Amino acid sequence: MTAAMEKWRAPGELLGWASEYTSGRGTYVWNNKIYASVVGIEVVSQPPVAAETKGPLIEVVGGKRHGAVPEPGLVVTGKVGKVTGKTASVEIVCVGSRVVKEKFSGIVSSGSKMFVLQK
Known part of the structure; x- marks a missing residue:
């Protein structure tokens, strides 16, 4: 191009x-x-x-390369920060098997389409 x-x-x-x-x-x-x-x-x-x-x-x-970025359908690993009623805030640390370079957060709710695996 x-x-x-x-x-x-x-x-x-x-x-x-x-x-x-x-x-x-x-x-x-x-x-x-x-x-x-x-x-x-x-x-x-x-x-x-x-x-x-x-x-x-x-x-x-984009012009610069960056680390893993969460996208719909990908498996992420995160650290749960705050839990309230029906939601939990999560700091995402891995996308698939790749560690993220930037800070990402997400919210998991009881109405989420996907489920959460616990260890």
């Missing part, structure tokens, strides 16, 4: 419709629209053949 063709995107910038594209890394879907979640270059590519997708894969690739 040449410098003239690069589309730099900022967090919150609209990239396209979820009905036309498959949301990839550096993006999120809200109200059937795909938005950038990081600063970087928009990259549109064909998804892997085996993937069940709606269309081309749209991603925003």
Whole structure:
């Protein structure tokens, strides 16, 4: 991709419709629209053949490399910080088998779609 063709995107910038594209890394879907979640270059590519997708894969690739970043569907390991009624705040320390470099937190509630494994 040449410098003239690069589309730099900022967090919150609209990239396209979820009905036309498959949301990839550096993006999120809200109200059937795909938005950038990081600063970087928009990259549109064909998804892997085996993937069940709606269309081309749209991603925003940042200039700097960073550690593991939590994404929906990934297994994370965390330290429970605060527990209240139906929720618990969690400091995420690993995404899959990779230690995170940045600090991430999450909230687990009794209404969560996934379950929590305890050791």
